[in-house]
Amino acid sequence: MFKELDPILHSQLRLAVMSLLIGVKEADFTFIREKTNATAGNLSVQVQKLRDAGYIEVVKQFKDNYPQTTCKITPKGIQAFEEYVKALQEYLKTG
Amino acid sequence: MSEEKKLTEKESLQLIADMIKKAKGSYHDTGIGSLLWGSVVGIASFMTYLQSIYKFSIGFDIWLIVVAAIIPQIWISVQEKKQTRAKQYDDDTVDAVWLVFGICIFSLSFYQMVIPDATIRLMQGQGVELIKRYTDGSKPDEALRPFAPSFYSIYLLLYAFPTLVTGIVKKFRPMTLGALLTYVLFVISCFTPANQDMLLGGIAAIVCWFIPGIILRRKYLAGRAAANV
Numbered sequence: 284m285f286k287e288l289d290p291i292l293h294s295q296l297r298l299a300v301m302s303l304l305i306g307v308k309e310a311d312f313t314f315i316r317e318k319t320n321a322t323a324g325n326l327s328v329q330v331q332k333l334r335d336a337g338y339i340e341v342v343k344q345f346k347d348n349y350p351q352t353t354c355k356i357t358p359k360g361i362q363a364f365e366e367y368v369k370a371l372q373e374y375l376k377t378g
Numbered sequence: 379m380s381e382e383k384k385l386t387e388k389e390s391l392q393l394i395a396d397m398i399k400k401a402k403g404s405y406h407d408t409g410i411g412s413l414l415w416g417s418v419v420g421i422a423s424f425m426t427y428l429q430s431i432y433k434f435s436i437g438f439d440i441w442l443i444v445v446a447a448i449i450p451q452i453w454i455s456v457q458e459k460k461q462t463r464a465k466q467y468d469d470d471t472v473d474a475v476w477l478v479f480g481i482c483i484f485s486l487s488f489y490q491m492v493i494p495d496a497t498i499r500l501m502q503g504q505g506v507e508l509i510k511r512y513t514d515g516s517k518p519d520e521a522l523r524p525f526a527p528s529f530y531s532i533y534l535l536l537y538a539f540p541t542l543v544t545g546i547v548k549k550f551r552p553m554t555l556g557a558l559l560t561y562v563l564f565v566i567s568c569f570t571p572a573n574q575d576m577l578l579g580g581i582a583a584i585v586c587w588f589i590p591g592i593i594l595r596r597k598y599l600a601g602r603a604a605a606n607v
Contacts, residue, residue, distance in 0.1 A: 302396075
């Protein structure tokens with residue numbers, strides 16, 4: 284019996300954001316946008332979804348009078364990501 | 379990249395691998411710090427060597443430029459922190475290693491300045507002094523000021539330490555090679571006179587920091603140019 288893939292993670296942009304954040308301690312919104320080639324609006328919506336799921340932590344602050352949004356993966360996000368990768372490997376093993 | 383595009387399992391794994399690779403490749407030191415320290419330590423070491431070989435003085439202690447370099451370094455660190463858009467897990471570790479290195483270097487300089495006089499005072503308290511004796515009898519015995527022989531060898535060891543850590547942790551081969559070469563220079567310095575140790579120290583500054591600094595700077599500028607295209 285296959286484990287169902289996490290629908291929050293099983294979408295291109297959200298998975299890209301999580302994969303980026305798993306490799307760094309924290310990252311700016313602009314960094315994520317640049318690496319994923321996403322539009323600011325679309326990325327903002329997906330970041331919000333990941334935040335609502337408790338997978339990432341979003342901190343908004345002002346740095347040198349400019350707004351700065353920093354994203355960081357949470358322990359729950361790491362666990363979800365690991366389970367997602369395991370499930371993917373299961374699919375590929377039997378596929 | 380779109381949100382709604384559904385991926386196959388294979389595409390998902392490929393995307394994960396690509397993004398992790400992109401995140402790992404995001405380490406970009408501007409190279410300015412390495413260039414700064416490679417220059418000042420290199421200049422100070424070479425100048426000390428030249429002064430001892432050609433018996434001249436420039437009128438001030440050249441090592442003061444190393445102390446003066448702390449001010450631009452603080453400014454560089456603040457600017458780099460502002461520009462950082464992604465923080466790696468090992469950034470704090472590498473920063474801590476360089477901070478401890480700085481503390482060790484200045485503590486060692488302090489030790490080098492203070493210990494001779496402190497040793498003289500202690501020996502005077504015991505009613506003894508060090509005497510230099512010419513074994514061929516060409517000159518009469520004279521008082522010897524206490525000193526640590528081949529002291530710059532210790533600095534060479536210290537130069538290699540944070541450089542090797544950074545090279546290994548950041549997988550930056552030029553620094554790893556520079557540090558390994560500096561360990562070789564350390565071994566050589568154990569058998570050379572003190573003034574030649576300075577020459578070895580200058581070479582160490584070039585291989586540990588100046589050359590890696592040039593490489594980092596080039597990479598950084600190339601990355602910036604690519605981002606602006």
